[in-house]
Amino acid sequence: MVRQPPPTAPPAPARALLPLILPAAVVGVAAALVFVGVSRAAEQLQHVLWGPLPDALGVGRYSVPWMFVMLTATGLAVGLVVWKAPGHAGPEPATLGLDAPVLAPFVLPGLVLAVGLMLAGGPSLGPENPIIAVNIALAAWLGGRLVPRAEDGMWPALAEAGTIGAMFGTPVAAALVISEALAGRPMRGRLWDNLFASLTAGACGALTTTLVSRPSFDLGLPPFGHPRWGDVAAALVIAPASALLGMCAVYGFPYVHAAFRRLRHPMLMLPAGGVVLGALAAAGGQLTLFKGLDEVAELARAPEGRSAGGFAALAVVKLAALLVAASCGFRGGRIFPAVFVGAALGLCAHALVPGVHPAVGVSTGVLGMLLAITRQGWVSLFTAAVLVSSPAVLALLCIGSLPAWLLVTGRPQMQLRADGTPVR
Structure with missing residues (x-):
């Protein structure tokens, strides 16, 4: 008996997708403006805290005493916000990933203030998780x-x-992130139909950020040409080695x-964290401060x-921070x-083996x-x-991702449940 292939879902008609364009565009633009606004406000505060203020006090901007003072003070300030702000600046951050829960509006001012103080004060976290939650x-x-009749889950997506x-x-x-989230879920229509609104929101958010602040992730590394056999070997070694180091954390x-x-109170937990971060900054220097995007450049x-x-040493200290x-x-988030x-770690591999191209080392190290x-x-x-802005490196990254993924899949994640056990 010949088995018939399962019927494919019919594509969503254009009249079902067209009404999604306007709300998706509005959400994308608004999301970008929130992200840019919080980031710029934090940058302005960072400029004051790590520039004119220590200059006026006659201490070095990135001297060990000032790093200790600033990181401890940041812990105190954020601890006060978490303690006293309505909603305590959101749920426990260790339990959150990129897919944040829908928070009540009264929680958001405290969360925005907490992430702004954190970004300006120097702890090694990025803005992604809190800004997504906001x-x-x-x-x-x-x-x-x-739009009260909108489909459940549309606005968060x-x-x-x-x-x-x-x-x-x-x-x-x-x-890509939304397509990964859709994996294993029942879908109505084709994948591209399900991604249509999210792609619209992402495009409008990206375009708004590009027009307003012109971000760039290109590190300006030496250009990478055609891959060689040595590059394949480097990718197969560096990516899993980097993944192993990450799994230690x-x-x-x-x-x-x-x-x-065990300290039980945010006014103890966060200042204590600030003191430890001050010690790590004293060991690693100013490059191990902040979210790390400007520092990696x-x-x-x-x-x-x-x-x-x-x-x-920089890799180990930053990972500890x-x-x-x-x-x-x-x-804060952990991506940056x-x-x-x-x-x-990739530049460490290049310094150890000069034949490892810096672009290959950096990209595969970041991947793992x-x-x-x-x-x-x-x-x-x-x-x-x-x-690295080089299409030729994509094949190497796909090759390097295979052993790295085998090392991490099915193992604990850097996210905890409410009872403190790791998510798998």
Whole structure:
């Protein structure tokens, strides 16, 4: 008996997709403006805290005493917000990923203030998780009132896509993340029909960010030509090695988080985290501060300027700072600091073996680290690729992702359940 293939779902008609364009575009633009606004406000505060203020006090901008003071003070300030703000600046950040829950509107001011203080003060976290949570809450609240008959889950999906598009400057990242989230779920219509609204939101978010702030992820590394056999070997070694280093932080996450949780109060947990981060900054220097995107660009400007040991030390200190900041209660994401760790590890490989091209080392190092920290395959591949702006590196990244993914899949993630056990 010949088995008939399963019937394919009919495509969504254009009249069903056309009404989604306007709300998706509005959400994408609004998500980008929130992201740019919070980022710029934090940058202005960072400029004051790490520039005119220490100059006026007669201390070095990045001296060890000032780093200790600033990181401890940031812990105190964020701890006060978490303690006193309505909603306590959102749920426990260790339990959140990119797919944030829909928060009540009264929680958002405290969350925005907490992430702004964190970004300006120097802890090693990025803005992605809190900004996605803010945009999802705003979109769900406003959209539910303006279009009450909208499909359940539409507004959060649009807000997440718009924010991811805004952060990475391209809708491709949003489409890839949403397609990964759709895997295993029942879909009505074809995949592209289901991605249509999210792609629209991501495109509008990316275009808004590009027009307003003109972000760039290109690190300006030496151009990479055609792959060689040595590049294949490097990808097969560096990506899993970076993933293994990232898994060290993942396995340590529940224990470090539990240690800070024993302090029980945000006014103890966060300042204690600030003190530890100050010690790490004293060991690693100013490049190990902040979310890491500007710092990794500075690191990549002179790949010959440090020894292999120097790059390795930066990678280890930054990873430890990411682990502490994510464990003690700071509101922030882990993608951008993980990019710094992976890039430093890739440059370490180049310093050890000069035959390893810097672009290959950085991209595969970032790929392995992001696979371990985020467990988001498309985000890891895409971020690693845009850092070097070379289409030829894509095949190497796909090859390097295979052993790295085998090392991380099915293992604990850097995300905890409410009872403190890791998500798998």
